[in-house]
Amino acid sequence: GDSVTQMEGPVTLSEEAFLTINCTYTATGYPSLFWYVQYPGEGLQLLLKATKADDKGSNKGFEATYRKETTSFHLEKGSVQVSDSAVYFCALSDQKGAQKLVFGQGTRLTINP
Amino acid sequence: DARVTQTPRHKVTEMGQEVTMRCQPILGHNTVFWYRQTMMQGLELLAYFRNRAPLDDSGMPKDRFSAEMPDATLATLKIQPSEPRDSAVYFCASGPGLAIGNEQFFGPGTRLTVL
Numbered sequence: 001g002d003s004v005t006q007m008e009g010p011v012t013l014s015e016e017a018f019l020t021i022n023c024t025y026t027a028t029g030y031p032s033l034f035w036y037v038q039y040p041g042e043g044l045q046l047l048l049k050a051t052k053a054d055d056k057g058s059n060k061g062f063e064a065t066y067r068k069e070t071t072s073f074h075l076e077k078g079s080v081q082v083s084d085s086a087v088y089f090c091a092l093s094d095q096k097g098a099q100k101l102v103f104g105q106g107t108r109l110t111i112n113p
Numbered sequence: 114d115a116r117v118t119q120t121p122r123h124k125v126t127e128m129g130q131e132v133t134m135r136c137q138p139i140l141g142h143n144t145v146f147w148y149r150q151t152m153m154q155g156l157e158l159l160a161y162f163r164n165r166a167p168l169d170d171s172g173m174p175k176d177r178f179s180a181e182m183p184d185a186t187l188a189t190l191k192i193q194p195s196e197p198r199d200s201a202v203y204f205c206a207s208g209p210g211l212a213i214g215n216e217q218f219f220g221p222g223t224r225l226t227v228l
Contacts, residue, residue: 032213032214034216036219041221042221042222043117043204043206043219043220043221043222044204044206044219045219046216046217046218049214049216051213051214089156093214099144099208099212099213099215100146100158100161100169101146101158101217102158103155103156104155105155106155106156
């Protein structure tokens with residue numbers, strides 16, 4: 001079945017550092033790919049998405065590119081802030097059926113001032 | 114500001130008791146999903162609905178869990194009887210339909226503790 005594998009956490013960085021969180025997927029067909037973020041005590045929020053190969057999703061300084069050849073969707077940000085501290089989830093949804101999401105295990109990110 | 118709402122936010126109960134969690138999807142959304150989040154298993158899809166009809170509930174333990182949508186503004190997830198292993202955060206999410214790449218909007222979750 002479809003699956004998503006994320007970089008193990010937790011990840012701790014200093015403010016203004018460069019961030020990469022790796023995500024690879026296994027799926028039949030051509031899934032849509034997502035990054036969701038979960039702040040403490042809250043539900044998940046969509047951070048960015050890409051629906052076809054070579055698409056780049058971006059939001060709030062975060063970026064991720066849909067790489068079909070490497071089945072990857074790595075999350076990057078050039079300069080992180082303390083407010084970026086959260087848990088980040090990579091997910092896919094298939095392009096058939098009910099668009100249900102399959103999530104990676106999540107990566108907890110802590111940014112120190 | 115349209116949001117998915119869930120009640121209760123926290124629930125502590127004893128093993129064997131019935132638990133009912135409620136979700137109000139965003140008005141106009143026709144797909145509703147129930148997820149469970151635990152440290153060990155991460156986020157798991159339990160069930161989902163389209164236009165109030167259940168499409169798939171294969172993620173739920175059938176003997177004790179049930180999910181329904183009595184109307185378009187209410188989705189319920191019931192556990193009877195509850196067990197300590199059901200302790201988790203339960204999220205409801207709604208979406209505007211089944212188009213490719215459609216976002217799911219998550220509620221704040223119900224944190225369930227079964228003693």
